[in-house]
Amino acid sequence: MDKKKSFDSEEMNSSSDCEIDEVETKEQTHRNEKEEELVLNKLPNSDLIKAISQTLETILEENKNNPDYKEIVKNQKKMPFSSDSIPGISIEDYLIRIQTYANMEKNTLIVSLIFIDRLCKIADLTLTYYNIHRILFTSVLLSVKYNEDTFYDNKFYAEIAGVKLKELNLLEFTFTKMINFRFFINNDIFEKYVQYLDNYEN
Numbered sequence: 067m068d069k070k071k072s073f074d075s076e077e078m079n080s081s082s083d084c085e086i087d088e089v090e091t092k093e094q095t096h097r098n099e100k101e102e103e104l105v106l107n108k109l110p111n112s113d114l115i116k117a118i119s120q121t122l123e124t125i126l127e128e129n130k131n132n133p134d135y136k137e138i139v140k141n142q143k144k145m146p147f148s149s150d151s152i153p154g155i156s157i158e159d160y161l162i163r164i165q166t167y168a169n170m171e172k173n174t175l176i177v178s179l180i181f182i183d184r185l186c187k188i189a190d191l192t193l194t195y196y197n198i199h200r201i202l203f204t205s206v207l208l209s210v211k212y213n214e215d216t217f218y219d220n221k222f223y224a225e226i227a228g229v230k231l232k233e234l235n236l237l238e239f240t241f242t243k244m245i246n247f248r249f250f251i252n253n254d255i256f257e258k259y260v261q262y263l264d265n266y267e268n
Contacts, residue, residue, distance in 0.1 A: 111165060111172050117266040118179055119158035122202070125193055126157075138192050146236050147197040147204070160199055164206055167226045171214055176259050178202070178209040180251055181241075189244040203227045204237040212249050 129135060142148045155163070164170070182205045185191055193201065203223075210217045224234040 110169065111175055112162075114172055114175055114263060115161045115165060116158060117263045118175060119156070119161055121179070121263070121266060122157050122182075122193070122198060126195055126198060129192055129194060132192075135194070139194050139196055142192070142194065142197060145191075145197065146233070146240050147200040148194075149196050149200070152195045153199045155199070157198060157202065160202065164203065164226055168206070168210065168218070168223065170206065170210060173256075174206070174209045174213045176256065176263065177213050177251060178205040179263075180255065180259055181205040181208055181245065181249075184245045184248060185241060188246060188248070191244070200227075200229075200237055201241070204234075204241045207234070207238060208241060208249070 129138075132138065139148075143150075153160075161175075165175075182193075182201060185201065185205070186193060191197075203226075207220075207223050220234055220238070221231050224231045227234060229237075
């Protein structure tokens, strides 16, 4: 299992609507944390989102420790997935945002991870903090279209991702081309990921 690129052998920037006052009391902070916890408990697939986020964070940290990391980031700058700076939203918060507005099925989230792994394997792409957000969202978009019977148009998803429609279309096209249009997932591969993520959740 080569975590430098993926984790299996198979092949917006969004800030809170409410700004926290610098002189906020401990009581207010505690209340805010409780409210956030209640929201997360009601969010569908919250445990799975946490498992996926932690998995990706582990890969990103290992990749960051690669002596060639800066060179890798530099070489990937020309790719549409790469940002000039690291987005200010965490992977978990970004997935929560996507789940909140797009309301994906559990299997869709799992499929998105399979697609990310395929992208890394087939295109020999390394995940970094500069490209993970766009790669993640594009994989989710393709997973929704692959796995679910109904979905929104790309304009809606572009608003969720915090990118222009033209950019999202390019990301979708690039991702699809880089995995050689390999969308089919057999049951054995899918179950591998299910088991992996179940172990991560536990």
